[in-house]
Amino acid sequence: MSNESSLRSRLFADYGMFFVLAVLASLFSFLTYKEQHPTGSDAGRQVAEIVEESREGPLHVMIVARGTAEDREFTSAAREGLASNGVTVVAVVNGEPRDVRLEVERLSEDGQSVDLIVANDVASRWTVYDRIPELKMTPRVTPRPYYGADFLKSSNLIGVANQTAIYAIIAIGMTMVIVTAGIDLSVGSLVALAAVSSALFIRESGGVDASSAVVIAGVIGGILLCCLLGAFNGVMVTVFQLPPFIVTLAMMMMASGLAFRLSSGRSIAELPESFFALGGGRLMGVPNPVWLMVGLYVVGHILMSRTVLGRYIYAIGGNEEAARLSGVPVKRTLLAVYTVCGALAGLGGVVLASQLEAGDPKFGDKYELHVIAAVVVGGTSLMGGQGKVLGTLIGAFIIAVIKNGMNLTNVDPFNQKIVLGGVLLLGVLIDTMKRRPEILTRLFSQRG
Amino acid sequence: MNSATPTADAPLLEMQGIQKSFPGVHALSGVDLVLQKGEVLALLGENGAGKSTLIKILAGAHRADRGMMRISGDPVTLASPAAAISAGVGVIYQEFNLVPGLSSWENIFLGREEGSLFVRRTAERKRASEIFEQIGARIPIDAPCGQLSIAQQQMVEIAKALSQEVRIMVMDEPSAALTPQEVDKLFAVINRLRDRGIGIIYISHRLDEIARIADRVMVLRDGKYVADRLISDVTRSTMIEWMVGRTIDDEFPKRSVSIGDTRLQLKKLRREPSVRDVTLEIARGEIIGVTGLVGAGRTELARLVFGADPMEGGEVWLDGRRLKLHSPGDAIRAGICLLTEDRKHQGLVLGLSASANFALPNLAMLSTLGWVRHRQERDRFRHYVDTLKIRLSSPDQLAGHLSGGNQQKLVLSKWLEQNSEVIIFDEPTRGVDVGGKYEIYTLMNELARQGKAIMMISSELPEVLGMSDRIIVMHEGRITGTVDNVGDATQETLMDLAVG
Numbered sequence: 042m043s044n045e046s047s048l049r050s051r052l053f054a055d056y057g058m059f060f061v062l063a064v065l066a067s068l069f070s071f072l073t074y075k076e077q078h079p080t081g082s083d084a085g086r087q088v089a090e091i092v093e094e095s096r097e098g099p100l101h102v103m104i105v106a107r108g109t110a111e112d113r114e115f116t117s118a119a120r121e122g123l124a125s126n127g128v129t130v131v132a133v134v135n136g137e138p139r140d141v142r143l144e145v146e147r148l149s150e151d152g153q154s155v156d157l158i159v160a161n162d163v164a165s166r167w168t169v170y171d172r173i174p175e176l177k178m179t180p181r182v183t184p185r186p187y188y189g190a191d192f193l194k195s196s197n198l199i200g201v202a203n204q205t206a207i208y209a210i211i212a213i214g215m216t217m218v219i220v221t222a223g224i225d226l227s228v229g230s231l232v233a234l235a236a237v238s239s240a241l242f243i244r245e246s247g248g249v250d251a252s253s254a255v256v257i258a259g260v261i262g263g264i265l266l267c268c269l270l271g272a273f274n275g276v277m278v279t280v281f282q283l284p285p286f287i288v289t290l291a292m293m294m295m296a297s298g299l300a301f302r303l304s305s306g307r308s309i310a311e312l313p314e315s316f317f318a319l320g321g322g323r324l325m326g327v328p329n330p331v332w333l334m335v336g337l338y339v340v341g342h343i344l345m346s347r348t349v350l351g352r353y354i355y356a357i358g359g360n361e362e363a364a365r366l367s368g369v370p371v372k373r374t375l376l377a378v379y380t381v382c383g384a385l386a387g388l389g390g391v392v393l394a395s396q397l398e399a400g401d402p403k404f405g406d407k408y409e410l411h412v413i414a415a416v417v418v419g420g421t422s423l424m425g426g427q428g429k430v431l432g433t434l435i436g437a438f439i440i441a442v443i444k445n446g447m448n449l450t451n452v453d454p455f456n457q458k459i460v461l462g463g464v465l466l467l468g469v470l471i472d473t474m475k476r477r478p479e480i481l482t483r484l485f486s487q488r489g
Numbered sequence: 490m491n492s493a494t495p496t497a498d499a500p501l502l503e504m505q506g507i508q509k510s511f512p513g514v515h516a517l518s519g520v521d522l523v524l525q526k527g528e529v530l531a532l533l534g535e536n537g538a539g540k541s542t543l544i545k546i547l548a549g550a551h552r553a554d555r556g557m558m559r560i561s562g563d564p565v566t567l568a569s570p571a572a573a574i575s576a577g578v579g580v581i582y583q584e585f586n587l588v589p590g591l592s593s594w595e596n597i598f599l600g601r602e603e604g605s606l607f608v609r610r611t612a613e614r615k616r617a618s619e620i621f622e623q624i625g626a627r628i629p630i631d632a633p634c635g636q637l638s639i640a641q642q643q644m645v646e647i648a649k650a651l652s653q654e655v656r657i658m659v660m661d662e663p664s665a666a667l668t669p670q671e672v673d674k675l676f677a678v679i680n681r682l683r684d685r686g687i688g689i690i691y692i693s694h695r696l697d698e699i700a701r702i703a704d705r706v707m708v709l710r711d712g713k714y715v716a717d718r719l720i721s722d723v724t725r726s727t728m729i730e731w732m733v734g735r736t737i738d739d740e741f742p743k744r745s746v747s748i749g750d751t752r753l754q755l756k757k758l759r760r761e762p763s764v765r766d767v768t769l770e771i772a773r774g775e776i777i778g779v780t781g782l783v784g785a786g787r788t789e790l791a792r793l794v795f796g797a798d799p800m801e802g803g804e805v806w807l808d809g810r811r812l813k814l815h816s817p818g819d820a821i822r823a824g825i826c827l828l829t830e831d832r833k834h835q836g837l838v839l840g841l842s843a844s845a846n847f848a849l850p851n852l853a854m855l856s857t858l859g860w861v862r863h864r865q866e867r868d869r870f871r872h873y874v875d876t877l878k879i880r881l882s883s884p885d886q887l888a889g890h891l892s893g894g895n896q897q898k899l900v901l902s903k904w905l906e907q908n909s910e911v912i913i914f915d916e917p918t919r920g921v922d923v924g925g926k927y928e929i930y931t932l933m934n935e936l937a938r939q940g941k942a943i944m945m946i947s948s949e950l951p952e953v954l955g956m957s958d959r960i961i962v963m964h965e966g967r968i969t970g971t972v973d974n975v976g977d978a979t980q981e982t983l984m985d986l987a988v989g
Contacts, residue, residue, distance in 0.1 A: 349861055351861075352861060360839065363835050364838060365817055366795070366836070367903070369850075
């Protein structure tokens with residue numbers, strides 16, 4: 042009984058930020074709750090059923106939607122569904138209102154009439170139908186609207202996860218560094234360097250026609266380069282005992298400069314399709330970067346909580362001298378931590394290049410700050426010795442959800458920055474008050 | 490007694506029915522304390538008896554749940570350290586609050602600088618040197634405090650308190666890090682303070698010192714008041730009995746171990762300026778006491794043997810094999826361990842759990858392919874919790890939340906699990922109460938019986954004399970004397986060797 046409650050209180054203490062995330066998600070669900078119009082293939086199938094329910098005999102149907110990928114899914118699903126029910130689809134429009142007029146003109150030349158228009162919500166609102174005499178009286182069928190939250194739509198949630206994935210991946214390494222009471226400011230520049238160097242390698246070894254072996258080599262090469270520079274940070278910090286802040290600040294400048302030099306300041310876009318699969322592809326409907334993030338967090342969590350290396354990392358951050366005198370290989374551990382952090386930044390850079398289908402030296406700008414913010418909001422102390430990898434994941438998502446929620450509720454971008462700064466401050470404030478409640482009691486007792 | 494009329498003959502400090510509990514612990518249950526002007530009151534008790542809590546309440550760092558305090562008859566509530574200082578209470582903690590880069594006078598007036606924009610340097614400097622003169626302390630007044638000795642830093646702390654016009658001065662283990670001569674000087678200063686009518690609460694585990702300096706002694710046990718007598722009315726053994734709650738026949742347990750062949754050999758170990766050509770042998774089952782003044786190079790010697798600092802010359806041999814020691818990790822693998830004197834900064838990672846601290850040097854044995862075997866870690870740790878009687882709520886309790894004595898036992902447990910062949914104890918009983926000391930001595934005897942080679946660094950001469958088979962005395966990095974026949978040695982002979 043008492044064991045259970047202490048477990049619960051520990052969960053709360055360790056992952057209290059999870060509740061903050063849950064509250065934020067509920068808030069934005071509430072704020073974006075409104076009438077929704079189904080889209081995509083589900084909507085297409087649904088509309089075919091609606092037509093079938095009210096059909097009394099043969100029908101000549103025209104399907105209308107915009108030219109986007111989602112709308113094309115809608116039209117093809119609707120066409121399939123209608124055709125299998127024996128309905129004649131005389132025309133499919135994926136485009137603009139003008140295309141409807143052109144299609145109707147073509148149909149009337151063929152002497153073909155239209156009994157019914159099937160359209161998704163947006164296309165059904167076009168005014169073009171009223172201006173075409175043949176369609177003035179034609180009834181229109183649309184998918185049934187329902188009530189729901191924009192925030193909770195699976196496309197939105199997957200989008201949030203996809204946009205967070207790269208920050209979150211880099212934040213694993215940053216968490217490890219910060220737990221050792223260090224800092225790595227170079228990750229943003231390493232993102233740019235990895236993106237540019239792998240794109241450059243692939244372009245020079247075949248460009249758009251490069252083989253997948255070249256792509257794999259480019260990806261691994263970009264990551265390895267950052268891994269090496271991370272190790273260089275580690276050597277400076279351990280062997281030469283320089284402060285991590287300064288070492289990684291210098292690396293931030295040098296890596297960024299190198300990225301600009303390699304690319305001559307231009308974006309490198311002559312890349313093959315196979316390179317885009319890494320960041321742009323999906324597995325079971327979920328983008329690859331999200332899978333990568335989930336996998337790396339599982340590994341990161343196990344590493345920090347179950348392995349000797351993780352134990353060493355916490356011990357060094359908590360008390361480096363005591364750790365050394367307990368036989369902990371301090372230098373080797375720190376070297377490993379900075380190397381891993383560099384490698385993850387490199388991975389982030391390559392994934393970003395793949396997502397954006399280019400390598401650009403301006404990538405990764407201010408990433409170090411966003412990543413540090415995620416780590417800190419996730420409850421890791423900059424003093425070292427304390428923090429959890431899963432906390433960082435929650436921290437990254439808190440920031441992402443706030444950004445996304447503000448976009449959905451049309452908060453102006455300038456105000457968004459102000460809010461995000463406030464959130465960072467609030468996160469640290471809550472965490473500090475939790476650790477040192479006496480600050481609050483003193484504050485209020487002095488007033489009283 | 491019952492009304493709060495300030496009178497000239499009211500005691501300087503009265504604390505009545507002080508109660509304080511922390512989650513799950515009654516730290517203090519109804520403690521009374523009276524301190525007169527110009528009196529030195531020794532506050533005694535084992536670790537966890539509630540001395541620190543009582544002092545923190547007096548210093549305004551904690552607030553009592555119940556009870557009242559009067560200073561010169563006036564009721565006071567000491568809500569913050571600042572309030573305590575302005576009420577005339579000064580506390581000299583074991584860990585000093587000095588900024589190492591600032592000079593003594595800058596430290597003394599830190600936060601209370603005279604002058605509104607520019608510091609009135611000459612006035613402050615003059616005032617500081619007056620205070621030093623009053624207490625008879627000779628301090629290089631402009632030297633950064635980080636360069637002063639521990640004893641000198643302590644004087645700066647005392648001067649700082651005096652500059653704040655304190656009437657009640659609390660000293661927490663002030664002699665713990667001092668050499669015997671420095672302790673003599675400290676006592677001279679305390680006598681001067683007493684003559685000026687300042688009331689002093691003196692906390693120490695060293696009963697012989699208390700007999701020399703205190704007027705009265707008060708004992709706490711388990712958060713309760715036990716006794717309060719004039720020092721002339723009590724004996725050493727009654728004080729121990731009050732603290733421990735039972736009679737202790739002998740402070741040092743007997744051991745009968747036959748000393749075997751040589752195990753550890755140090756040959757001309759050198760690291761200037763603190764260790765100079767130290768040659769030393771320790772045999773199977775032998776306890777070597779190493780003593781000397783602070784700065785004699787004892788701790789530095791231990792760190793060399795442990796690989797914590799690089800050697801400039803010399804060799805370390807164990808069981809006829811020469812060791813290459815580049816890091817503490819090397820030493821641990823070779824079978825040498827060091828129990829540092831400073832538990833909080835060097836012995837433990839306070840933010841990690843007790844069991845994680847226990848496992849830290851032992852992870853090679855408690856893991857497979859880099860994977861920590863949690864259950865085994867727990868089981869091994871539980872074994873030591875039982876045998877060493879470590880008091881904790883669970884193995885997950887943070888090391889920083891354990892009391893001082895239990896922290897020391899935790900440090901012991903992690904090195905016992907190593908089963909090292911050479912064990913170096915650096916001030917093993919500093920800050921440990923009488924009962925705890927006895928347990929540590931018993932443990933050392935047991936290790937000697939198992940055939941380990943033990944080096945015990947200590948400033949407490951009775952301990953060195955009571956526990957060692959042989960005694961090494963160091964002075965300025967060199968061995969200045971070896972006492973083979975410990976039975977004939979006295980504190981005086983050791984002191985004689987220690988001063989060089």
